[in-house]
Amino acid sequence: MDSHSSLEIDSAAYEHFLSLWELGKFEGQRLGQAFYNHFRLHRLSDQTPLQGLYEADGKKALKVIGEVIQIK
Template identity: 60%
Template sequence: MAERLALEKLAYLEFLRLLEASHFESQRTGQAFYNHFDLHRLSDQQALAGLYAADGRQAIKLIECMFDIE
Protein backbone atom coordinates (compact mmCIF):
# COMPACT_ATOMS: atom_id res chain seq x y z
CA MET A 1 0.00 0.00 0.00
CA ALA A 2 2.09 2.87 -1.32
CA GLU A 3 -0.22 5.74 -0.46
CA ARG A 4 -2.29 6.20 2.64
CA LEU A 5 -6.03 5.74 2.38
CA ALA A 6 -8.45 8.42 3.54
CA LEU A 7 -10.85 7.69 6.36
CA GLU A 8 -13.53 10.06 7.59
CA LYS A 9 -12.79 11.13 11.15
CA LEU A 10 -16.41 10.72 12.30
CA ALA A 11 -16.49 7.15 10.97
CA TYR A 12 -13.24 6.38 12.80
CA LEU A 13 -14.54 7.91 16.03
CA GLU A 14 -17.71 5.83 15.72
CA PHE A 15 -15.57 2.70 15.29
CA LEU A 16 -13.60 3.62 18.43
CA ARG A 17 -16.86 4.19 20.33
CA LEU A 18 -18.13 0.75 19.30
CA LEU A 19 -14.78 -0.79 20.20
CA GLU A 20 -14.89 0.82 23.66
CA ALA A 21 -18.45 -0.46 24.12
CA SER A 22 -17.22 -4.04 23.48
CA HIS A 23 -19.27 -4.29 20.29
CA PHE A 24 -16.46 -6.34 18.72
CA GLU A 25 -15.50 -8.36 21.81
CA SER A 26 -14.93 -11.63 19.93
CA GLN A 27 -12.54 -9.98 17.44
CA ARG A 28 -9.03 -8.55 17.59
CA THR A 29 -8.93 -4.76 17.16
CA GLY A 30 -7.42 -4.94 13.67
CA GLN A 31 -9.87 -7.66 12.63
CA ALA A 32 -12.80 -5.57 13.88
CA PHE A 33 -11.54 -2.51 11.95
CA TYR A 34 -11.04 -4.60 8.79
CA ASN A 35 -14.55 -6.04 9.02
CA HIS A 36 -16.27 -2.80 10.11
CA PHE A 37 -14.92 -0.87 7.12
CA ASP A 38 -15.28 -3.77 4.63
CA LEU A 39 -11.59 -3.68 3.77
CA HIS A 40 -11.94 -7.01 1.96
CA ARG A 41 -13.04 -4.88 -1.02
CA LEU A 42 -9.56 -3.36 -1.41
CA SER A 43 -7.23 -4.98 -3.92
CA ASP A 44 -4.01 -4.71 -1.86
CA GLN A 45 -4.78 -7.34 0.77
CA GLN A 46 -1.11 -8.08 1.48
CA ALA A 47 -0.65 -4.65 3.05
CA LEU A 48 -3.70 -5.25 5.25
CA ALA A 49 -2.63 -8.68 6.55
CA GLY A 50 -0.66 -7.23 9.46
CA LEU A 51 -3.55 -4.98 10.41
CA TYR A 52 -6.05 -7.86 10.43
CA ALA A 53 -3.84 -9.84 12.81
CA ALA A 54 -3.02 -6.92 15.15
CA ASP A 55 -4.71 -6.25 18.46
CA GLY A 56 -4.96 -3.40 20.95
CA ARG A 57 -2.53 -0.49 20.78
CA GLN A 58 -0.55 -2.17 17.98
CA ALA A 59 -3.66 -2.20 15.78
CA ILE A 60 -4.49 1.43 16.57
CA LYS A 61 -0.93 2.49 15.68
CA LEU A 62 -1.12 0.58 12.38
CA ILE A 63 -4.48 2.15 11.55
CA GLU A 64 -3.14 5.64 12.23
CA CYS A 65 -0.07 4.95 10.06
CA MET A 66 -1.98 3.39 7.17
CA PHE A 67 -4.92 5.81 7.00
CA ASP A 68 -5.27 9.59 6.78
CA ILE A 69 -8.04 10.29 9.25
CA GLU A 70 -9.66 13.49 8.01
Protein backbone atom coordinates in the same frame (compact mmCIF):
# COMPACT_ATOMS: atom_id res chain seq x y z
CA MET B 1 2.96 11.69 -0.17
CA ASP B 2 3.42 7.97 0.50
CA SER B 3 1.82 5.12 -1.41
CA HIS B 4 -0.89 4.67 1.25
CA SER B 5 -2.37 8.15 0.84
CA SER B 6 -5.39 6.74 -0.98
CA LEU B 7 -6.54 4.95 2.17
CA GLU B 8 -8.66 7.54 3.96
CA ILE B 9 -11.41 7.32 6.55
CA ASP B 10 -13.57 10.17 7.74
CA SER B 11 -12.70 11.15 11.32
CA ALA B 12 -16.36 10.93 12.39
CA ALA B 13 -16.57 7.36 11.07
CA TYR B 14 -13.34 6.48 12.88
CA GLU B 15 -14.60 7.99 16.15
CA HIS B 16 -17.87 6.09 15.73
CA PHE B 17 -15.93 2.85 15.28
CA LEU B 18 -13.87 3.55 18.41
CA SER B 19 -17.08 4.25 20.37
CA LEU B 20 -18.52 0.93 19.24
CA TRP B 21 -15.26 -0.78 20.21
CA GLU B 22 -15.35 0.76 23.69
CA LEU B 23 -18.97 -0.39 24.08
CA GLY B 24 -17.92 -3.97 23.33
CA LYS B 25 -19.81 -4.25 20.06
CA PHE B 26 -17.07 -6.37 18.49
CA GLU B 27 -16.97 -9.10 21.11
CA GLY B 28 -14.58 -11.90 20.28
CA GLN B 29 -12.63 -9.85 17.74
CA ARG B 30 -9.21 -8.26 17.95
CA LEU B 31 -9.12 -4.50 17.39
CA GLY B 32 -7.47 -4.84 13.97
CA GLN B 33 -9.93 -7.53 12.94
CA ALA B 34 -12.90 -5.42 14.04
CA PHE B 35 -11.53 -2.38 12.18
CA TYR B 36 -10.89 -4.41 9.03
CA ASN B 37 -14.38 -5.90 9.10
CA HIS B 38 -16.21 -2.72 10.11
CA PHE B 39 -14.74 -0.70 7.27
CA ARG B 40 -15.03 -3.64 4.83
CA LEU B 41 -11.38 -3.43 3.91
CA HIS B 42 -11.60 -6.83 2.20
CA ARG B 43 -13.06 -4.89 -0.76
CA LEU B 44 -9.71 -3.24 -1.48
CA SER B 45 -7.91 -4.88 -4.36
CA ASP B 46 -4.46 -4.08 -2.94
CA GLN B 47 -4.22 -5.70 0.48
CA THR B 48 -0.46 -5.14 0.77
CA PRO B 49 -0.63 -2.01 2.98
CA LEU B 50 -3.05 -3.80 5.31
CA GLN B 51 -0.75 -6.72 6.08
CA GLY B 52 -0.75 -7.42 9.78
CA LEU B 53 -3.81 -5.30 10.56
CA TYR B 54 -6.33 -8.14 10.79
CA GLU B 55 -4.12 -10.07 13.22
CA ALA B 56 -3.20 -7.05 15.37
CA ASP B 57 -4.74 -6.08 18.67
CA GLY B 58 -4.53 -3.15 21.06
CA LYS B 59 -1.71 -0.67 20.61
CA LYS B 60 -0.21 -2.64 17.73
CA ALA B 61 -3.50 -2.39 15.80
CA LEU B 62 -3.71 1.35 16.46
CA LYS B 63 -0.14 1.73 15.22
CA VAL B 64 -0.88 -0.16 11.98
CA ILE B 65 -4.06 1.85 11.46
CA GLY B 66 -2.13 5.08 11.97
CA GLU B 67 0.55 4.03 9.52
CA VAL B 68 -1.70 2.98 6.64
CA ILE B 69 -4.95 4.94 7.03
CA GLN B 70 -5.34 8.70 6.90
CA ILE B 71 -8.05 9.86 9.27
CA LYS B 72 -9.55 13.02 7.73
